[in-house]
Amino acid sequence: MKTVLMYLFIVSEIKNRIKRTSALKILFHQINLIVERLPLN
Known part of the structure; x- marks a missing residue:
């Protein structure tokens, strides 16, 4: 039983x-999508 x-x-x-x-x-995938949309370049 154990x-x-x-x-x-x-x-x-x-x-x-x-x-x-x-x-x-x-979660990481969503963060990556948000970061890609940010106008950092």
Whole structure:
């Protein structure tokens, strides 16, 4: 029983990390778009 709980915990942790990294990627992408539109050049 313990092994099943550990497995479920690990799977949920991996899913949370994937969600976090994908959210960060989206955020960075939006920041890049905003920076590109700024008239810095």
